[in-house]
Amino acid sequence: MSATEEAMNRRIVLARRPEGEPGVEDFRLEAGPVPEPGPGEMLCRTLYLSVDPYMRGRMNAGPSYAPSVGLGDVMVGGSVSRVLASRLEGYVPGDLVAGFNGWQDYALSDGTRIRRVDPELAPPPAFLGALGMTGLTAYVGLFDIADPQPGETVAVAAAAGAVGSMVVQLATLRGCRVVAIAGSPAKCGYLREVLGADVALDYHDPNFPETLEAACPQGIDVYFENVGGAVFEAVLPLLNIGARVPVCGQIAHYNDSGNPLPGPDSLPRLMMWVLGRRLRMQGFIVGDHLDRLPDFVREMGGWLREGRIRHYEDIVDGLENAPAAFIDMLRGGNLGKRLIRVVPEDAAGA
Known part of the structure; x- marks a missing residue:
């Protein structure tokens, strides 16, 4: 009997749609048999899972x-895995x-949306962070959309998070003056x-708008926006x-209920700023790039x-801890890229 025949596939599924901030009760841990790969498929053993702010929106019903994610379906998320068995040309065990x-221990893949991980290039977790979708988000948003020039001032929201920490460093490489905005003195350090x-x-500093203005005596040329709320107001x-202003997220509003559009008083004010300052604001989804x-x-x-x-992965051990780690990340509890280590790399079979 093979190791996969003896094992069970644990899955974290969406148990109910949250109202406002999600709770651990909105998820359910299930277990079932490990699937067997059919022709043109491979069986992958999950090593690391990514938890990201966009997942909060996927928990809601309605168009986006x-x-x-359907009720009872496995939560979506990026992963780094080891191939255990393959009937897919070009992939072999290991x-x-x-x-x-x-969010599951094992998954079948036909190779769609799969790329190889080269551990000689970087440690496997980096392929969910610096070399993954968060790194690509920072790269596209900063270089392709904002195109900052040396000497310009770049302000970065959620700067200690997965995307923001990459933007800070990329802007520095470009020769910009970087003003990073984060949620604690430790993160700022x-x-x-x-x-x-x-x-x-x-x-969180009550004088934040004033300190931000003092820190930007020449104004702000690029604002990498992924937060919204009071930070954007300042x-x-x-x-x-x-x-x-490249816009890749609005984490301050992901738990809001009702109409996501701004109120009747704020929208004209925003548009007057866009017009008067000739701002170029562009929302973008990394999957389009x-x-x-x-x-x-x-x-x-x-x-x-x-x-x-530099890349830093904020790793939480155990698939069962993914819901709590996700909720904590939405509250700003992470530094760098929040990942779940499902199983140690050397214990995942080959």
């Missing part, structure tokens, strides 16, 4: 840029792959002392004429090898 197997931000500010008056993946991997891989980009 991506389908909702291969490491990155894909979207969701990390941004200054480790990642090289010129200024790091705690948005940044908006400081944006220079022609400022660029996968054509940039080869260039991104080549450049980011080089910067990682040279030590010019």
Whole structure:
């Protein structure tokens, strides 16, 4: 009897749709048999799972840029896995792959949305962070959409998170002055002392709007937006004429209920700023930019090898702890990229 025949496949499924902030009771841990690969399929053993803010939106019903998770279905999410058995040409047992197997121990794949993990390039967890979708989000949003120039001021929200920490370093590589915004003094210290931000500010400071203005005497040329809320309110008056604002998230509003559009008083005010300052604001979804993946991997891989980009994975052990780790991440409890280590790499079979 094979190891997979003896094992069970644990799965974390969506038990109910949350109202406001999700709770652990919105998830359910189930177990079932490990699937067997059919022709053109391979069986993957999950090593690491990614937990990301976008998953909160996938828990809701209704239209969005991506389908909702169905009740009783496995939670979506990126993964790094080891191939255990393969009937798919080009893949053999022992291969490491990155894909979207969701919150479960084992998954079948036909190779769609799968890429190989090269442990010589970086440790496997990095393929969910610095070399994964979060790194690509930072790369596309900053370089393709904002295109900051040396000497310009770049402000970064959620700067100690998975995407923000990459943006801080990429903007520094471009020769920009970086103003990083985070949620604690410890995170601000990390941004200054480790990642090289010129200024790091705690948005919980009651004087945050004033300290932000003082930190940006020449205004803000690029604002990398993934938060919304009070941070955006403080940044908006400081944006220079022609400022660029790539928008990849609005985590401050993900638990809001009702109509996500701004109220009747705030929208005209926002549009007046857009018009008067000739702002260029562009929302983007990283999945629309996968054509940039080869260039991104080549450049980011080089910067990682040279030590010019640092990556930090905030790892929580145990599939069963994914719901609590996800909720904590939404509250800002992570530093860098939050991952779940489902099983140690050397215990996942080959």
